[in-house]
Each structure stands twice: as structure tokens, then as C-alpha cells.
Amino acid sequence: MRPNKAELIEMLSLHKPDELEALYKQAYQIKKETVGTKVYFRGIVELSNICTKNCYYCGIRKDNSNNNRYIISKDEVLEAAEWAWKQNYGSMVLQSGEREDAWYISYVNELLQDIHELSRGELGITLSLGEQTEETLKLWQASGAHRYLIRIETSNPELYKQLHPADHSFERRLQTIRTLKKLGWQTGTGVMTGLPGQSVEDLANDILFFYDEDIDMLGMGPFIPHKDTPLGHLVEGFDQELALENGLKLIATCRIALKDINIASTTALQALNPTGREMGLLAGANIIMPNITDTKYRSNYQLYEGKPCLDENASECVHCLERRIESIGETIGYKEWGDSPHFNKRQ
Ligand code: SAH
Ligand code: SF4
Numbered sequence: 001m002r003p004n005k006a007e008l009i010e011m012l013s014l015h016k017p018d019e020l021e022a023l024y025k026q027a028y029q030i031k032k033e034t035v036g037t038k039v040y041f042r043g044i045v046e047l048s049n050i051c052t053k054n055c056y057y058c059g060i061r062k063d064n065s066n067n068n069r070y071i072i073s074k075d076e077v078l079e080a081a082e083w084a085w086k087q088n089y090g091s092m093v094l095q096s097g098e099r100e101d102a103w104y105i106s107y108v109n110e111l112l113q114d115i116h117e118l119s120r121g122e123l124g125i126t127l128s129l130g131e132q133t134e135e136t137l138k139l140w141q142a143s144g145a146h147r148y149l150i151r152i153e154t155s156n157p158e159l160y161k162q163l164h165p166a167d168h169s170f171e172r173r174l175q176t177i178r179t180l181k182k183l184g185w186q187t188g189t190g191v192m193t194g195l196p197g198q199s200v201e202d203l204a205n206d207i208l209f210f211y212d213e214d215i216d217m218l219g220m221g222p223f224i225p226h227k228d229t230p231l232g233h234l235v236e237g238f239d240q241e242l243a244l245e246n247g248l249k250l251i252a253t254c255r256i257a258l259k260d261i262n263i264a265s266t267t268a269l270q271a272l273n274p275t276g277r278e279m280g281l282l283a284g285a286n287i288i289m290p291n292i293t294d295t296k297y298r299s300n301y302q303l304y305e306g307k308p309c310l311d312e313n314a315s316e317c318v319h320c321l322e323r324r325i326e327s328i329g330e331t332i333g334y335k336e337w338g339d340s341p342h343f344n345k346r347q
Helices: 005-012 017-034 076-084 102-118 136-144 157-163 170-181 200-212 241-258 267-272 277-284 314-327 342-346
Strands: 038-048 091-096 124-128 148-149 186-189 217-222 261-265
Touching: 005 157, 005 200, 005 241, 038 076, 038 241, 076 091, 076 102, 091 102, 091 186, 102 124, 102 136, 102 217, 136 170, 148 217, 157 217, 200 241, 217 241, 241 261, 241 267, 241 277, 261 277, 267 277, 277 314
Parallel strands: 038 091, 091 124, 124 148, 148 186, 186 217, 217 261
Antiparallel strands: none
16 A cells, blocks of 8 residues: 555654654564564675766765775675675675776676676675666676665655756666666665755655655665765764664654565664664664675775774674674574565565
């Protein structure tokens, strides 16, 4: 059933601690009934910070010259993939800045084929590589990737315009989502909360957008200002606690409204509170994307400020994460892809 907008606005407007607690509890109950309490890991490799775009909020936008630009070599990506596979992670994610040149498209394609081969097809592969043509998406799909994450960032085209330069197109981003769905990818999108100029009604419309586009997965998180961006003036006065609350509230409301989709508890939550991702699980999320990028690259992949685990590598993180998940009474779906039940029903 299409969610009721007034009810969404009501949930998204809650602020009293006891009311928020009740919202998270309700979302957790629905999570239990629809997707269960198994958490799925997707090890994420931040493949490259080279980006052709200039989103006003993002720390790796093209015009930020305070980054050393890198692209991880094939050997290193395969090493990370092998590590994730041997840790029994069900899946991995390749994320990077956006580019569409022929060399890059075929580089990604080779990576997909090699990862598929080394893990004997066992490791699920998610891509988060921005807007691409139908032809490219078909190529990558044929080489073994099956999920794609591309956030619409905001479903309000006017607000989108305010957050991007004139040559960035809301329509094209939307088209990529629709093409992915048409080609049969398991499709994820999402938005940031707390964007300058964003209203509660915008967020309610975002959730209706997810419903109308029949989305399988969501990755959402609070906007966290970065000093070397056009929105850098917002660093001063940024309220971490409020940002965390808004991020959790959006997860909970999406779980209640959309039910059987996969929802990631994102790193941005962890940036705001060391246990932010566990809080996300308790508010209705069921996916965690542990960062498995070699630590030497991480300071150059700061989409926002305060990204955690700058100098802690994946093998150091793995046991503490496991313990923390067990401490909230959940289990980890090792060796399982953990596709969204929503996607499976659609097939
Ligand atoms: N280039 C690809 C993938 C990398 S960016 C793309 O744009 O899809 C991944 C996500 O990081 C973006 O979708 C955006 O929602 C998020 N992001 C960028 N800057 C951010 C910030 N300052 N605070 C929080 N999230 C941010
Ligand atoms: Fe590039 Fe993605 Fe950042 Fe936009 S959000 S500047 S596309 S990395």
C-alpha cells in the first residue's frame, strides 16, 4: 500500500526521546517480521576518488584540489575481494567517483570478471559508480555485478538544482535508476537528510519516491558538511546529535513504510557516533558495509569530514564489529548474498 504522506510527516517530525524510542521499536518489530534480524555484510572498496563531477556537498568533487587523486590497482582490489570472500562476507561493493571514459569502463569490467572468477561466483558484487549509460550497465551486469546503488540525493528537482552545478542532471540520475530496474539489477537508491533547504515534506516525498520507483535497497545518511566544498560554511554550527537523530528517524520511517527492502546502516552514522551503525540496525536497518579499502587511501576518500576508521584496517575492525552486532542480539549472514526479499518477490 502506498504510504500515507501525512503519517510520514508525522513520524519524521518526532523529536521527544520517548516518542523516538517508540518509533525505533515499531520499526524494529517490522524489520523482524519482514527481513529478520540477520545482518548482511558488504565489504566496500573505495576504488577511486577521481570524479568528473562537482556536487556541492562532496569532499571528493573535481574542483577540490586538497585530495591526492588515486585509483586502486587491480591486484590490490583483488586482494581485498579475496580477503572479503575468505572472511565469508556474502558480498562486496565497488564505489568510486563518477567517470564514464572507455578505459575506466573496461577496467571495472575486468575487475568484475576477475572477482567473479576468484570467488567462484560466490561473492555478490554491488556497484556504486554513479550515472552510466545503458550499454555500460549491460556490460557490467554480464560480467557478474547484480546490485547497484545510486542515490537520487533528493527527489525534489528544485533542491537537486541548488545542490549541483547547472550541468548536473536530476533527470539523468533518475533515468539511471530506471534503466537499472529495467535491466533487472537489484536497485538501490537513497537521499541525504539535513541538506540545506530540505523540509520534512521533502523527506516524506523521498519515501513516496522510493515506493513509486519500487526500490529494492536503500542507503541513506545524514549530510555532513566538508570544509573544502561550496557548503563548507555549514561546518560551523553543524549539530552532530541532531544529524544522527534525523538519520535514524529516516531509517525507521522507511522500514515502517516500505517493509521488505534492504536498508543499509551507513558509515555516516558511525561518523557521528562510534556506535551509530548499531543504532541504525536497532532503528530498522539490516545491512552493514564494512570498509575494506587499504588504509593508505582512506584520507583521500573523505566524502564528508570525520569519516571513521582512517587508520584501522578491515581485519582489525572485523571482530569488534561482530561482537557489537552480537551484543544487540543479532546474527551475521555469513556466506549469504542476503538479497532483499522485495527484489526476490519482484523476480
Ligand atoms: N560517485 C558516486 C558514488 C560515490 S558518492 C555517486 O555519486 O553516486 C556516494 C554518496 O556519498 C553520494 O551518493 C552522497 O549521498 C554521499 N555523500 C557525498 N557527500 C556527502 C556529505 N558531505 N555528507 C554525507 N554524504 C555525502
Ligand atoms: Fe563525485 Fe559522487 Fe561526490 Fe558527486 S557525490 S562529487 S558524483 S563522488
